[in-house]
Amino acid sequence: xxxxxxxxxxxxxxxxxxxxxxxxxxxxxxxxxxxxxxxxxxxxxxxxxxxxxxxxxxxxxxxxxxxxxxxxxxxxxxxxxxxxxxxxxxxxxxxxxxxxxxxxxxxxxxxxxxxxxxxxxxxxxxxxxxxxxxxxxxxxxxxxxxxxxxxxxxxxxxxxxxxxxxxxxxxxxxxxxxxxxxxxxxxxxxxxxxxxxxxxxxxxxxxxxxxxxxxxxxxxxxxxxxxxxxxxxxxxxxxxxxxxxxxxxxxxxxxxxxxxxxxxxxxxxxxxxxxxxxxxxxxxxxxxxxxxxxxxxxxxxxxxxxxxxxxxxxxxxxxxxxxxxxxxxxxxxxxxxxxxxxxxxxxxxxxxxxxxxxxxxxxxxxxxxxxxxxxxxxxxxxxxxxxxxxxxxxxxxxxxxxxxxxxxxxxxxxxxxxxxxxxxxxxxxxxxxxxxxxxxxxxxxxxxxxxxxxxxxxxxxxxxxxxxxxxxxxxxxxxxxxxxx
Amino acid sequence: xxxxxxxxxxxxxxxxxxxxxxxxxxxxxxxxxxxxxxxxxxxxxxxxxxxxxxxxxxxxxxxxxxxxxxxxxxxxxxxxxxxxxxxxxxxxxxxxxxxxxxxxxxxxxxxxxxxxxxxxxxxxxxxxxxxxxxxxxxxxxxxxxxxxxxxxxxxxxxxxxxxxxxxxxxxxxxxxxxxxxxxxxxxxxxxxxxxxxxxxxxxxxxxxxxxxxxxxxxxxxxxxxxxxxxxxxxxxxxxxxxxxxxxxxxxxxxxxxxxxxxxxxxxxxxxxxxxxxxxxxxxxxxxxxxxxxxxxxxxxxxxxxxxxxxxxxxxxxxxxxxxxxxxxxxxxxxxxxxxxxxxxxxxxxxxxxxxxxxxxxxxxxxxxxxxxxxxxxxxxxxxxxxxxxxxxxxxxxxxxxxxxxxxxxxxxxxxxxxxxxxxxxxxxxxxxxxxxxxxxxxxxxxxxxxxxxxxxxxxxxxxxxxxxxxxxxxxxxxxxxxxxx
Numbered sequence: 001x002x003x004x005x006x007x008x009x010x011x012x013x014x015x016x017x018x019x020x021x022x023x024x025x026x027x028x029x030x031x032x033x034x035x036x037x038x039x040x041x042x043x044x045x046x047x048x049x050x051x052x053x054x055x056x057x058x059x060x061x062x063x064x065x066x067x068x069x070x071x072x073x074x075x076x077x078x079x080x081x082x083x084x085x086x087x088x089x090x091x092x093x094x095x096x097x098x099x100x101x102x103x104x105x106x107x108x109x110x111x112x113x114x115x116x117x118x119x120x121x122x123x124x125x126x127x128x129x130x131x132x133x134x135x136x137x138x139x140x141x142x143x144x145x146x147x148x149x150x151x152x153x154x155x156x157x158x159x160x161x162x163x164x165x166x167x168x169x170x171x172x173x174x175x176x177x178x179x180x181x182x183x184x185x186x187x188x189x190x191x192x193x194x195x196x197x198x199x200x201x202x203x204x205x206x207x208x209x210x211x212x213x214x215x216x217x218x219x220x221x222x223x224x225x226x227x228x229x230x231x232x233x234x235x236x237x238x239x240x241x242x243x244x245x246x247x248x249x250x251x252x253x254x255x256x257x258x259x260x261x262x263x264x265x266x267x268x269x270x271x272x273x274x275x276x277x278x279x280x281x282x283x284x285x286x287x288x289x290x291x292x293x294x295x296x297x298x299x300x301x302x303x304x305x306x307x308x309x310x311x312x313x314x315x316x317x318x319x320x321x322x323x324x325x326x327x328x329x330x331x332x333x334x335x336x337x338x339x340x341x342x343x344x345x346x347x348x349x350x351x352x353x354x355x356x357x358x359x360x361x362x363x364x365x366x367x368x369x370x371x372x373x374x375x376x377x378x379x380x381x382x383x384x385x386x387x388x389x390x391x392x393x394x395x396x397x398x399x400x401x402x403x404x405x406x407x408x409x410x411x412x413x414x415x416x417x418x419x420x421x422x423x424x425x426x427x428x429x430x431x432x433x434x435x436x437x438x439x440x441x442x443x444x445x446x447x448x449x450x451x452x453x454x455x456x457x458x459x460x461x462x463x464x465x466x467x468x469x470x471x472x473x474x475x476x477x478x479x480x481x482x483x484x485x
Numbered sequence: 486x487x488x489x490x491x492x493x494x495x496x497x498x499x500x501x502x503x504x505x506x507x508x509x510x511x512x513x514x515x516x517x518x519x520x521x522x523x524x525x526x527x528x529x530x531x532x533x534x535x536x537x538x539x540x541x542x543x544x545x546x547x548x549x550x551x552x553x554x555x556x557x558x559x560x561x562x563x564x565x566x567x568x569x570x571x572x573x574x575x576x577x578x579x580x581x582x583x584x585x586x587x588x589x590x591x592x593x594x595x596x597x598x599x600x601x602x603x604x605x606x607x608x609x610x611x612x613x614x615x616x617x618x619x620x621x622x623x624x625x626x627x628x629x630x631x632x633x634x635x636x637x638x639x640x641x642x643x644x645x646x647x648x649x650x651x652x653x654x655x656x657x658x659x660x661x662x663x664x665x666x667x668x669x670x671x672x673x674x675x676x677x678x679x680x681x682x683x684x685x686x687x688x689x690x691x692x693x694x695x696x697x698x699x700x701x702x703x704x705x706x707x708x709x710x711x712x713x714x715x716x717x718x719x720x721x722x723x724x725x726x727x728x729x730x731x732x733x734x735x736x737x738x739x740x741x742x743x744x745x746x747x748x749x750x751x752x753x754x755x756x757x758x759x760x761x762x763x764x765x766x767x768x769x770x771x772x773x774x775x776x777x778x779x780x781x782x783x784x785x786x787x788x789x790x791x792x793x794x795x796x797x798x799x800x801x802x803x804x805x806x807x808x809x810x811x812x813x814x815x816x817x818x819x820x821x822x823x824x825x826x827x828x829x830x831x832x833x834x835x836x837x838x839x840x841x842x843x844x845x846x847x848x849x850x851x852x853x854x855x856x857x858x859x860x861x862x863x864x865x866x867x868x869x870x871x872x873x874x875x876x877x878x879x880x881x882x883x884x885x886x887x888x889x890x891x892x893x894x895x896x897x898x899x900x901x902x903x904x905x906x907x908x909x910x911x912x913x914x915x916x917x918x919x920x921x922x923x924x925x926x927x928x929x930x931x932x933x934x935x936x937x938x939x940x941x942x943x944x945x946x947x948x949x950x951x952x953x954x955x956x957x958x959x960x961x962x963x964x965x966x967x968x969x970x
Contacts, residue, residue, distance in 0.1 A: 012861055019661055026663050059864075062871075064793075090771035090803030094831040097742075097776070102687035105837040111645065112837060131637040139640065143628055152616040155624065155817040160596065176504055178511050190675055190821075194843040202587035220841075227841055257582075286575035291582070308549075318575030332640040334848035336675075346579040352590040352597060356705075356712055358679040362847045363819035376497050379544075386547075 001029060002037075002045040013048055014055035020046075021056065025065055025076055036066065036074040101227060108223040110446060117440055122472035124441040127267070127415045127460040128333055133385050135377065139332075142371035149371075154363055160355035162188025162339070163366035169373055174323070174341055178313035185347040187354060190336040190361045192295070192326040193220060198353050199293060199322055199340065200228040203257055212250060212259040214242050216447030216456070218267040218295065221260055230257070234449030237266070239410060241273030244280055251288045258291045258322075263311055264299040268447045268458040269418040270411025275308050282314050282321075289320075296325040298414045301386060312341065319343035327369065330385065331378070335365040389415060389462065392469070396461040399470050403477030405484055407455075415462040418444065421480065425455040433479045439472045486514060487522075487530040498533055499540035505531075506541065510550055510561055521551065521559040586712060593708040595931060602925055607957035609926040612752070612900045612945040613818055618870050620862065624817075627856035639852055645840035647673025647824070648851035654858055659808070659826055663798035670832040672839060675821040675846045677780070677811040678705055683838050684778060684807055684825065685713040688742055697735060697744040699727050701932030701941070703752040703780065706745055715742070719934030722751070724895060726758030729765055736773045743776045743807075748796055749784040753932045753943040754903040755896025760793050767799050767806075774805075781810040783899045786871055797826065804828035812854065815870065816863070820850040874900060874947065877954070881946040884955050888962030890969055900947040903929065906965065910940040918964045924957045 005020050007013065024030045037045065039053040046053070057074050060066040066074050106112070117123035146154065161167065167186050175181055189195040203209060208229045213221065215234025225232050233250055236243045242261070250256075261281070263273040273281070285292050294311045302308065312321040319342070326338035340350055354360070372378065393413050400409055404419060411417035421427065427443040434440065444456025461469055490505050492498065509515045522530065524538040531538070542559050545551040551559050591597070602608040631639065646652065652671050660666055674680040688694060693714045698706065700719025710717050718735055721728045727746070735741075746766070748758040758766070770777050779796045787793065797806040804827070811823035825835055839845070857863065878898050885894055889904060896902035906912065912928040919925065929941025946954055 010859070012864075015861070015864060022661060062868075064787075090767065090800045090805035092774065092776045092805050092828065094804070094828050094834075098687050098831065098834050099689060099691070101689075102834040102838060105841050106834055109837040109840060111840060128642050131641040134637045134640050136632065136637055136640075140629065140632060144625065147621065147625060152619045152621055155619050155621075155819040156616040157613050157818040176507065190843040190847070193841070197842050202583050204584060204586075206584075224841055282575065289577065291577045302549075315575045319579070320575035320577050333642040334640040336843065336845070336847045343577065343579050346583065349579075349583050349587040349591055352594040353587060355594060355596060356590050356678070356709055357682050358675045358821065358843070360821070362675070362821045362850045364850055364853070365847045368849070374495070376500070379497075379500060383547075 002042070005046045007048075014052045014059065017042075017046060017048060017052055017056035018059045021060060022063075022065060030076045032076050032078045034076045035072075036076065038073060104227055108226060110219060110223075120438060121435075122439045122464060122468045122475075124439075124459040124461065124464060124472060126463050127458075128463060129330055129385070129415070130388075130462050133381070133388060134332065135381060138375065138377045138381075139368070139372060142375055142377070143368050145375065146367045146371040150367065154367055156363075158360045158363040158366070160187075160360045161351050162186070162361060163363055163370060165374075166337075166366045166370040167339075169370055170325070170339055170341075174312075174325070178309045179323070179341065180313075180317050182317055183319055183344055184341060185344040187340045187347050187350050188361050188366060189338045189340060189354060190358060191328050191333075191338040192297070192324055193224075193338075194336075194354075194358070194361075195324045195326075195338045195340045196221065196293070196295075197224050197228070198350050198357070199324070200224055200230065202346070202349055202353060203291075204228045204230060205257065209257040210254070212247070212256045212290065213449065214261060214266060214269075215449045216268055216444060216453055217260065217449065218262060218297070219446050221295075222447070222449060225260075232449045237269050237271060239271065241266075241271060241277040242281060244277065244284070247281065248284055251284060251290065256288075256290045258293055259285060260293045260295065261311065262295040262297050264302060264308070265297060265412065265414030265416075267297060268416065268442070268444060268456075270414055270416055272302065272308065272412040278309070278311055278314055282311055286315075286318065286320060292321045294321050294323045296323060298329055299325075300327070300330050300382060301389060301414050319346075322346070327378075331372075331381070332369075335362075335369055337361060337365050337369050389413070392461050392466070393417075395466055396459065396469050396473070399473040400459070403473045405477065405481050416458055416460040419457050419459060420444075421455045422484070423455055425480075425484065427455060427457040430457070430476070430480055430483060433483065434476055437475050437479065439475045441476065487527070490531045492533075499537045499544065502527075502531060502533060502537055502541035503544045506545060507548075507550060515561045517561050517563045519561045520557075521561065523558060589712055593711060595704060595708075605923060606920075607924045607949060607953045607960075609924075609944040609946065609949060609957060611948050612943075613948065614815055614870070614900070615873075615947050618866070618873060619817065620866060623860065623862045623866075624853065624857060627860055627862070628853050630860065631852045631856040634856075635852065639848055641848075643845045643848040643851070645672075645845045646836050647671070647846060648848055648855060650859075651822075651851045651855040652824075654855055655810070655824055655826075659797075659810075663794045664808075664826065665798075665802050667802055668804055668829055669826055670829040672825045672832050672835050673846050673851060674823045674825060674839060675843060676813050676818075676823040677782070677809055678709075678823075679821075679839075679843070680809045680811075680823045680825045681706065681778070681780075682709050682713070683835050683842070684809070685709055685715065687831070687834055687838060688776075689713045689715060690742065694742040695739070697732070697741045697775065698934065699746060699751060699754075700934045701753055701929060701938055702745065702934065703747060703782070704931050706780070707932070707934060710745075717934045722754050722756060724756065726751075726756060726762040727766060729762065729769070732766065733769055736769060736775065741773075741775045743778055744770060745778045745780065746796065747780040747782050749787060749793070750782060750897065750899030750901075752782060753901065753927070753929060753941075755899055755901055757787065757793065757897040763794070763796060763799055767796055771800075771803065771805060777806045779806050779808045781808060783814055784810075785812070785815050785867060786874060786899050804831075807831070812863075816857075816866070817854075820847075820854055822846060822850050822854050874898070877946050877951070878902075880951055881944065881954050881958070884958040885944070888958045890962065890966050901943055901945040904942050904944060905929075906940045907969070908940055910965075910969065912940060912942045915942070915961070915965055915968060918968065919961055922960050922964065924960045926961065 043050040210231045312323040322342040408420040442458040444453040528535040797808040807827040893905040927943040929938040
């Protein structure tokens with residue numbers, strides 16, 4: 001005994017001695033009632049100082065593993081029956097216990113089933129922002145500023161609705177985008193996804209809801225619609241947004257619980273819905289009484305063209321739009337902060353659902369984000385990010401035009417482009433052939449609501465270097481041409 | 486025009502000028518095609534520098550609100566149809582749209598419907614840790630240390646499963662508590678509540694599940710069982726844990742999907758289940774094949790008595806226990822970090838549900854917590870916290886014994902005590918009478934699964950000063966005696 005003790009660098013020595021003795025007690029090598037070596041003896045045996053052993057014994061005593069008898073020494077306490085003695089066999093067949101919802105969540109989990117990019121692969125799969133653009137110094141400053149102002153209370157419980165200064169900031173922010181705030185309220189969530197899932201869970205029906213959306217659309221939306229039991233009707237996209245007469249036809253054929261739209265830098269097509277089309281869509285939705293879930297996705301990145309209002313602004317005082325916003329997509333995805341801006345009565349329900357699901361969003365994330373915005377960093381950052389992404393967008397577009405035998409290329413900016421080949425082309429086969437050459441992208445079919453899109457692909461360029469963009473697209477283009485022959 | 490511009494301190498001046506002009510464009514005071522004043526003129530009109538106006542115009546131009554004609558000046562761009570012109574009336578009756586789940590979430594939302602304590606009230610309602618004990622300097626250090634090590638990647642997307650270094654740390658931490666990790670895996674969640682809700686959602690049945698728990702029990706558990714459609718069977722508590730023969734009877738009468746247990750500092754009774762009872766409970770559960778959701782609530786605070794293993798440790802290699810842990814309860818509730826330790830196949834499903842609900846837990850929270858633990862602060866903090874809470878617990882217990890006409894007082898430590906009066910006594914009436922005198926507590930009936938407990942109350946003492954504990958309990962005691970007469 002005591003000859004297999006090994007010191008490591010990662011924790012204080014007395015803690016290591018304590019844990020070592022706990023393990024010996026746990027294994028039964030040291031038995032209840034057994035006398036421990038004196039502190040001097042154990043120090044010698046383990047080659048640590050006597051004071052270290054004294055500290056370890058004190059910890060063990062306060063944790064109830066050891067008791068001291070004055071003048072005699074320390075003894076091993078009566079431990080709750082050792083596991084090996086009484087542990088009954090307790091096996092559950094979990095795969096038969098989990099329900100359809102859990103199984104479907106696994107099936108629809110593309111992240112789990114997708115291709116993992118190793119370091120040398122040129123990957124166009126991500127549409128996350130480029131972390132090299134983040135201004136870490138300002139993030140640190142924001143953290144320290146906020147800590148200095150509020151201190152310890154930042155680390156205790158907050159409110160389900162969100163961190164009040166951030167809510168106030170974002171309300172003003174949305175008002176400046178032209179939103180009429182009367183009758184509306186805001187809930188802070190752990191990113192867009194939580195906001196979206198909470199909204200769907202509040203509106204779904206027992207017998208299965210129904211939803212309208214653009215086709216193709218954001219994969220997470222498709223996944224969460226399915227997980228929440230919605231029946232999905234996808235409406236085709238044109239170069240300036242959703243196909244209006246197809247939308248009108250769908251609306252006249254049946255009723256829908258809600259519609260989900262991504263008006264800016266639509267995922268995956270990259271299309272920005274034109275102002276005229278926004279207005280026309282809203283008129284249709286209002287006429288048919290179908291509420292709209294507006295995904296504010298990457299709206300902040302718009303860097304050209306005339307001013308375009310979010311749908312919720314075009315609705316004026318109307319309460320038919322649920323706006324889901326997030327800075328995470330542009331600013332810091334690691335900080336999970338999103339928000340819902342919608343009718344006050346609806347938000348009141350969403351707040352209670354949020355509380356039941358996760359109590360509240362990290363106060364640290366919220367307050368850091370608030371201070372970062374308050375310090376005036378966002379405008380500066382956006383300026384830098386917009387100009388860099390615009391440059392990259394143009395470069396990627398040029399490379400696509402140069403190399404790819406596409407039929408249609410869409411994307412008005414943002415962080416990605418969408419490519420359509422001839423109808424018979426198969427981008428999943430293309431991906432396999434390209435992956436062998438160290439280039440990957442996202443085949444477009446996963447974004448389609450109707451099994452279509454096998455001839456399409458999404459190219460995220462935000463985290464790919466200029467050189468890799470050119471080299472990757474040359475490889476994709478060469479491979480596609482070979483397959484087309 | 487231009488006479489209602491008011492400068493504030495909160496943002497850069499050029500941004501304020503920009504926003505001011507955006508508002509004028511939005512209101513229609515400035516119309517499409519209209520020429521803006523020269524930069525010099527507007528500077529004079531608004532009493533700001535010309536450079537400020539130049540910067541504002543440049544921003545407006547890049548945002549598409551304004552276009553410049555070389556040699557002539559800046560003009561208002563054609564804005565998407567102004568809201569007031571084309572906004573269709575778009576009103577949704579949300580209260581008729583939200584479903585039973587959302588309505589129930591509001592009804593069961595005690596935070597929303599509870600008594601709010603104003604500053605001068607002595608409140609025994611909270612069982613959150615005392616933020617005065619937090620060591621802010623070490624939190625700052627952890628943040629800066631981690632930022633220095635990992636930098637920008639901390640702010641980009643992470644993994645649904647959690648931040649790898651934290652998972653590894655917590656696995657070791659659980660192993661040191663005696664848990665056999667073979668066949669098990671861990672998922673990081675946004676606190677206990679998210680972990681709990683995800684587990685319930687994976688195990689519930691379409692036709693409604695069934696669950697066993699202690700009676701009384703944690704209110705959030707009751708709420709989330711109901712929201713997830715579970716039928717709840719509560720088993721009475723004895724002074725050393727759940728009533729064994731009542732548990733055995735219940736198990737023999739029907740099947741249950743799972744059991745939920747809080748073995749340490751049980752909420753609300755404060756009871757620590759004895760080692761012998763833990764073993765007996767686990768044997769019963771194993772025999773009946775009912776998986777156990779173990780709530781590790783405040784287990785880290787145990788400061789006396791012999792060593793007690795968590796239930797998951799007593800199960801050895803068995804996979805029948807789902808352990809839900811959280812440092813938030815003791816350490817920093819503002820950081821929303823909890824974890825699930827359970828069978829590997831189950832955790833794989835839970836991970837996909839987690840991804841569909843909130844992508845991943847804040848990387849900032851996780852990495853800061855990891856670095857804080859890694860820096861060796863937790864042991865030191867726990868030592869301080871345990872000794873302070875123990876002192877407070879004893880003081881509160883003494884005050885209860887001195888002032889309260891209780892029938893039974895329970896609570897082995899932690900952050901709260903539980904009081905039972907004579908069966909006919911009504912603590913809701915007591916609360917009303919005490920609130921008038923500036924003292925509030927939590928009537929116990931909300932913790933009961935069967936409508937009982939009207940004669941009980943929970944006293945959280947962690948955030949009440951010694952003086953207020955004495956004064957508050959004197960008032961409660963005096964008022965209770967008067968009501969008993």
